[in-house]
Amino acid sequence: MASATGGGRWERVRKGMRPRIREVRRSMFLLRRSPLAIVGMVLILFVVIIAVLAPVLAPPLPERLQPDPSINRMDLQSPKPPGSNYTFQYLGTDGQLRSATISYPFGTGESGEDIYYGVIWGARTSLMIAITIVGIAALIGLILGSIAGYYGGVIDEALMRVTDVFLSIPSIILALAIVAVLTRSLDNIVLAMIVAWWPAYARLVRGQVLSIKESAYVESARAIGARGWRIIFRHIMPNSISPMLVAVTMDMGMVVLAAAGLSFIGFSQPGVCEWGRMISAGSELIFSQVLYEGQVYNPYWAWVFPGAFIFTFVMGFNLLGDGLRDLLDPRTRR
Amino acid sequence: MDDSALIEARGLRKHFPMREGLLRRQTSWVRAVDGVDLCIRRGETVGLVGESGCGKTTVARCLLHLIRPTAGHVYYRMPGEVRRRMKELEHDLEGHEEAEKASGGHGPVAAEMASISERYSLEAMSARQLRVQRRNMQMVFQDPYASLNPRMLVKDLVGEPLLVHGMARGEDLDARVVELMEMVGLSADHMYRYPHEFSGGQRQRIGIARALSLRPELVVLDEPTSALDVSVQAQILNMLNELQSELHLTYLFISHDLSTVRYMSDRVHVMYLGKIVESATAAQLFEAPLHPYTRGLISSIPVPDPSRRRGKVPLAGEMPSPSDPPRGCRFHTRCKHRMPRCEIEEPPLIEVARDHFLACHLPNGTDDHGA
Secondary structure (H helix, E strand, C coil): CHHHHCCHHHHHHHHHHHHHHHHHHHHHHHHHCCHHHHHHHHHHHHHHHHHHCHHHHCCCCHHHCCCCCCCCHHHHHCCCCCCCCCCCCCCCCCCCCCCCCCCCCCCECCCCCEHHHHHHHHHHHHHHHHHHHHHHHHHHHHHHHHHHHHHCHHHHHHHHHHHHHHHHCCHHHHHHHHHHHCCCCHHHHHHHHHHHHHHHHHHHHHHHHHHHHCCHHHHHHHHCCCCHHHHHHHHHHHHHHHHHHHHHHHHHHHHHHHHHHHHHCCCCCCCCCCHHHHHHHHHCCCCCCEEECCEEECCCHHHHHHHHHHHHHHHHHHHHHHHHHHHHCCCCCC | CCCCEEEEEEEEEEEEEEEECCCCEEEEEEEEEEEEEEEEECCCEEEEECCCCCCHHHHHHHHCCCCCCCEEEEEECCCHHHHHHHHHHHHHHHHCHHHHHHCCCCCHHHHHHHHHHHHHECCCCCHHHHHHHCCCEEEECCCCCCCCCCCCCHHHHHHHHHHHCCCCCHHHHHHHHHHHHHHCCCCHHHHHCCHHHCCHHHHHHHHHHHHHCCCCCEEEEECCCCCCCHHHHHHHHHHHHHHHHHHCCEEEEEECCHHHHHHHCCEEEEEECCEEEEEEEHHHHHHCCCCHHHHHHHHCCCCCCCCCCCCCCCCCCCCCCCCCCCCCCCCCCCCCCCCHHHHCCCCCCEEEECCEEECCCCECECCCCCC
8 A cells, every 4th residue: 555655746646647648548549540530630740840840941031032012111120030920021022923943842923922932831820820719719718608607697698698799790700890990910810710719619618517517526526515616627627628629629720711711802911921811812813824934824833732731731620620529429438 | 312413404495497488487396395304313324215206316415505495494413402492483483473474574483593593504604614514414426427527536536525625635635545445445556547447336435435535424325326236235335334333424315225225224204296204213114104105115125035925005106296296195196095185185294103203194194004
């Protein structure tokens, strides 16, 4: 018995971690048996690696940084260093449309911008957009949904009527309206999407909390004299998080798609490496023919590459989300 | 002897609102518990039996104030003299109903009653006081599969009450958890596991360790063995008996299984549709049941002897809905001794023999034993 009690603090922490690691291993094992989830993870990993290695894969080349008349003066005076934010200066703006070459692997767009550079740094933009929007919206939803579900009554009514108002307006339209009122920028798209996205999470969490609140183990926690916050954080939240996890994973893709949509219709600022904005710029060239070095081209590269990356990103999170849903379904587990 | 009540419920009622329709308008009440008096003395085991849905569990939850009763009081550790005084007052109140009403419920008798409630009833406690009070009264839940948080380690489940009440932490807590686990027949190796890794019986042992960790005086056992195999049931019941004498526990044992109630209890209350219809010592109740319902229940216990034919008084029909209980005696719809009076007048629970209470219009219930 000495082995169970003695050993000091570190020993106890280690022992406490062992079964948790075992559980995670088990989950990974179950996840591994779902081939589509693996494909999803590979796709996500691909995008994450690109985002992390962006400075290596597409180093900013100062000699290509030329003033773009569409970028406003303010931005030029204080150019944001790459990596500090999800907005980056778009390189190579000499107004020359090119097909793929060694120095421009994916060709260039109408104003001569490097598609390869934009696509690589766009991975960062998308990941940051997705994590920021989904992270903050999920956190707000988790907190407000738990409070509404656990305390019920007037608090619940008030919070749920607020979410009703938000949910009655299509989220894209709502985000569109918010950005339209504010200035057009990626930051405002993110802000607008958070405002539009959290009510869905609050609803989801509230529903979970309502059912788990009635469970026998929550009553057991009340019977031992646990306080409200302890019941919420230790008993209700860990057991109501699984559908949230699935929704969050799925939404990572959806949010990027929606943000790209907003960018596409012109709510992003110019000069940003964002896939939706790049498709928007390239869409004008879909049916055009350009003469370049004596040959006629259809400059498909201007929209195909950013489109392929959005597809990869969204598909990856959707497949993983599906896999997680199967994995976390309580009916298939235990 | 009757003075040493550890916990006592007077006139306990719990009515749940039924809501219907689009606007969730409250349409009727489910009278889950409709006027229950219950007195549990220190050190004894009181059994509470009845069919499913008669309100046994609701009584338990009201008694521990896991839900607020609609009406009635639960008194904890009320001294004998106060208890006698309160009974006098209750008696006075009945006699002087008119006078008390005239004074708008603020007469001297009502005032004294209120001051007693203020001091001893759980209703008068603040949320904080009630949490502290929970150290003294704990519950073992019916379903060991649902009553343990699936995301907590056994160590945390058993140690949580101690942590919540600030009674132990760190290594001290671990040592206490090991002690508790061994007390209920589990080993220290089981600490770092999740509940789903255990069998039903082991889970119930975890539930018992959790309930006993605070060294409570009263433990409410809400059908602790109904989800378990028969052989495991016996182990758990024997362990509960041993723990009772070891730790000087007081039990309220709730079950629909009469054999286990007989095995465990000193006194037994029989519940039907939210009311107690008969109560007596276990021996008396099982030897000479008086209420037709009790007799029906007892004769439905299977006897493992085909040659022995007992006078069967099977219970016909089903229990009416507690949202619309029958008028008069609640049992009259199923009673074969029904009299016209039973359909109009509700029989009070009166002492027909020493320590034997009965709510039936027949003078001695059904006298024809063994018919």
